Amino acid sequence: MNILIVEDEAEIADLIQLYLSKEGFNCHICRDGNTALERFKEIQPDLMILDLMLPGLDGLEVCARIRQQRLIKDPYIMMLTAKGEEIDRIIGLSTGADDYMVKPFSPRELVARVRAVLRRSLRQGGQNPSNQYQTAHFTLDVDRRLAYRQVASNKSEAEGAHNTDTLELTPLEFDLLTTFMSYPGRVWNRTQLIEKLWGNDFFGDERVVDAHIARLRKKIEPDPAAPSFIKTVVGVGYRFEDVPAADRVS
Numbered sequence: 001m002n003i004l005i006v007e008d009e010a011e012i013a014d015l016i017q018l019y020l021s022k023e024g025f026n027c028h029i030c031r032d033g034n035t036a037l038e039r040f041k042e043i044q045p046d047l048m049i050l051d052l053m054l055p056g057l058d059g060l061e062v063c064a065r066i067r068q069q070r071l072i073k074d075p076y077i078m079m080l081t082a083k084g085e086e087i088d089r090i091i092g093l094s095t096g097a098d099d100y101m102v103k104p105f106s107p108r109e110l111v112a113r114v115r116a117v118l119r120r121s122l123r124q125g126g127q128n129p130s131n132q133y134q135t136a137h138f139t140l141d142v143d144r145r146l147a148y149r150q151v152a153s154n155k156s157e158a159e160g161a162h163n164t165d166t167l168e169l170t171p172l173e174f175d176l177l178t179t180f181m182s183y184p185g186r187v188w189n190r191t192q193l194i195e196k197l198w199g200n201d202f203f204g205d206e207r208v209v210d211a212h213i214a215r216l217r218k219k220i221e222p223d224p225a226a227p228s229f230i231k232t233v234v235g236v237g238y239r240f241e242d243v244p245a246a247d248r249v250s
Contacts, residue, residue, distance in 0.1 A: 008051060194206060
């Protein structure tokens with residue numbers, strides 16, 4: 001497993017590399033945002049540990065640019081920040097980070113979270129021999145990690161014609177949507193979603209779920225402010241709603 005460590009403080013970068021190398025990970029270090037983008041193209045890492053405050057491009061910009069690229073394999077991105085304020089964590093997650101840690105942190109905890117991220121796999125509870133999920137508006141190919149959305153054709157909207165768009169989802173967003181689609185209509189609270197996606201290795205704030213939900217809504221909802229598919233159940237959690245594929249009007 002390749003890990004790209006982007007950290008301008010040499011002592012912190014070397015400490016992270018020391019602990020992760022002992023666990024068998026292949027680590028690379030760079031000190032600034034521009035170099036990070038260059039090294040990312042060369043290495044194609046499985047995971048990036050990305051400091052928020054960097055010379056040149058900061059971590060938020062680096063993260064956003066990587067998420068804008070069309071990649072065969074999206075890396076997991078863990079943001080490091082010395083700022084403990086909630087708004088900074090939310091901004092980092094909104095740009096595409098999968099997780100965050102606030103400095104100072106325990107190297108052992110960092111290693112545990114990296115191992116959890118890299119072995120994360122969707123713990124499917126439903127039975128679906130074809131490994132596909134389909135509703136009127138969405139199709140997921142779990143084996144190929146591809147997601148599609150049916151959208152009305154502008155030319156033939158009145159006739160019910162549809163086009164298919166490929167959804168550009170991060171690994172965690174894909175797993176989150178698959179979890180929802182595998183149990184349509186079920187209400188999930190934050191704790192249940194964390195157990196489903198992170199397992200027992202989650203160390204962060206449960207509200208990280210809300211940031212990932214908001215990011216997913218921006219990609220799948222016609223109007224994220226008034227979601228049609230991922231509904232908020234006040235005081236409980238979230239529920240996915242869509243009619244079966246066979247019921248789509250065409």
